[in-house]
Amino acid sequence: MDVIAKQDRMKDVAHTLRIAGITRPADVTFSFEGQPLTAPAGENLAAALIACGIRRFGEGPDPARPRVALCMMGVCQQCLLRVDGRLAQACITPIQAGMVVTAA
Secondary structure, three states: HHHHHHHHHHHHHHHHHHOOOOOOEEEEEEEEEEEEEHHHHEOOOHHHHOOOOOOEOOOOOOOOOEEOOOOOOOOOOOOOOEEEEEEEEHHOOOOOOOOOEEEO
């Protein structure tokens, strides 16, 4: 299954989990490792990647221990990525239109 089809399937599942009466910001497009993805503007990058089916954010010094979203509150720095060329923690970085995200 390609990334776009998987993302569409995940959105269908996520839609059923939404709280009635709560609206989300419009989706914006960003890229991860050259693949275009979409997520609601302002959602944190780690949550957006996970919602798109991406769980490994990069490789750490030990291949058996990849970079992932671990604490989701900016403490552990395991989710470190390059966002528009700068190092950033995915769990505290809000999604913006046109972001270019790559492994750190």
